[in-house]
Amino acid sequence: MKILLFLIFTVGLIVGSFINTYSYRIIRNKPVIWDRSRCPCCKEIIKPLDLIPVFSYILLKGKCRQCAEKIGFRYPLSEIFVGLVFSAIYLKVGLGRELLPYLFISSVLTAAVFTDLENMIIPNSLVFFGFWGGVILKLFVGTAGVEDMLLGSIAGGMPLLLIGILSRGGMGGGDIKLAAVMGLILGWKLVLVALFISFCVGGLVGVMLVFFGLKGRKDCIPFGPFLAVGGHFLHTFG
Numbered sequence: 001m002k003i004l005l006f007l008i009f010t011v012g013l014i015v016g017s018f019i020n021t022y023s024y025r026i027i028r029n030k031p032v033i034w035d036r037s038r039c040p041c042c043k044e045i046i047k048p049l050d051l052i053p054v055f056s057y058i059l060l061k062g063k064c065r066q067c068a069e070k071i072g073f074r075y076p077l078s079e080i081f082v083g084l085v086f087s088a089i090y091l092k093v094g095l096g097r098e099l100l101p102y103l104f105i106s107s108v109l110t111a112a113v114f115t116d117l118e119n120m121i122i123p124n125s126l127v128f129f130g131f132w133g134g135v136i137l138k139l140f141v142g143t144a145g146v147e148d149m150l151l152g153s154i155a156g157g158m159p160l161l162l163i164g165i166l167s168r169g170g171m172g173g174g175d176i177k178l179a180a181v182m183g184l185i186l187g188w189k190l191v192l193v194a195l196f197i198s199f200c201v202g203g204l205v206g207v208m209l210v211f212f213g214l215k216g217r218k219d220c221i222p223f224g225p226f227l228a229v230g231g232h233f234l235h236t237f238g
Contacts, residue, residue, distance in 0.1 A: 004095075005087055012086030013053035015107050016079035023114035026123050042067035053079040082110055088236040097141040102235040104137055105130070105185045109228035112178055116224030122174025130181040138185065149184045156183025156191040175223045182231050194230035202226035 024040075025032050037046040044066040050056045057076040064071065089102045108130040112122045138144045144152070157180030164171035183191035202223060209215035 005090060008090040009083040009087045011103075012083030013079045015086070015103075016082030016110070017051070017053040017075075019082065019107060019111045019114065020075050020078055022111055022126075023118065026125065027115055027119045027121075039064045039066060039069065041069035078110070078114070082107070085110075085232060085236060092236060097143050098235075100141060101134065101137045101143065101185050104133055105182060105231060106235065108133075108181065109178075109231045112174075112224045113228045116174070116222040120172075120220065120222055122172070122178050122224050124174075124177075127174065127177040127181060130178070131184065134181055134185045144187065148187065152183035152186065152188045152191055153180040154183070155188035156180045156186075156195065159192075159195055171223065175227060178224060178227055182227065186231065186234060190234050194227070194234050196230070197233055198223070198226040198230035201229050 021037065022032050024030075025035070037051060038044060039046060041064060044064075047065070050060060050065055052059075054076045057071060060071070062071050062073065063069065085106050086103055089106060090099065093099050093102060108126060111126055115126070116122050135149060138149055157176050160171050160176040160179045164173070164176060179191070179195065182194060186194060202221070205226070206215070206221055209221065210217055215221060
C-alpha cells in the first residue's frame with residue numbers, strides 16, 4: 001500500500017506540473033503540448049532536468065538556471081497540492097472503480113482554479129476535455145450509464161444556469177459548464193452536495209472580502225475555485 005501511495009503521489013506531482021504548464025499557456029494563447037517549456041523572463045528553453053516536479057525547484061533554489069529570475073512558489077506548491085489530493089483520493093477509494101474518474105475530475109477542477117483566478121475564465125477546451133474524458137472514463141470503468149451521466153450533468157449545471165439567468169449574467173458560462181462536468185462524474189446526488197458546499201464557502205469568503213475592503217459589493221469574484229472546493233471535499237473526504 002505504501003508503494004502504491006507513493007506512486008499515486010508521484011503521479012499527482014507530474015499532473016500538477018502539467019496543470020501549471022497548461023494554465024500558463026492557455027491563458028496566453030500558446031500551444032499547450034507542441035512547444036518546449038521556456039523561462040518567462042529570458043525565454044531560454046528549460047532543460048529536462050529542470051522540469052522535475054518539486055525536486056528541480058529545490059535544486060535550483062527557486063531560480064532560473066539561465067537568468068537567475070525567481071520562480072514563483074506557486075509551482076511547487078500546486079504540484080504538492082495535487083499530489084496530496086491524489087493521495088487522499090486513493091486512501092479513500094483504494095483501487096476501486098471510482099479512482100480514475102475522481103483523479104480526473106480533481107485535475108480538471110485544479111486547472112479551472114488556476115485559470116479562473118488568474119484570468120477570470122474557465123477555457124472551453126478544459127470543459128470539453130473534462131466532459132469527454134469523463135464520459136469515456138465512466139463508461140470504461142462501468143460506474144455509470146448514459147442516463148446517469150446526463151442526469152448528473154443536469155443536476156450540476158441547471159442550478160447555476162438558473163442563477164445566471166435570474167441574475168442576468170451573475171454566473172459565468174464556464175462555471176455552469178464546469179458544474180455540469182462535475183455532475184457527470186460525481187453523479188446527481190453528490191454534485192448537489194458539492195454545489196451546496198461551494199455556495200456556503202463562496203458566500204462566506206465573499207462576505208469576508210467585502211468586510212475587509214478587499215472587494216466591493218458589486219465586484220466579480222471567480223466561482224470556479226469554490227466549485228473546486230466542493231468537488232475536492234466530496235471525492236477526498238466525503
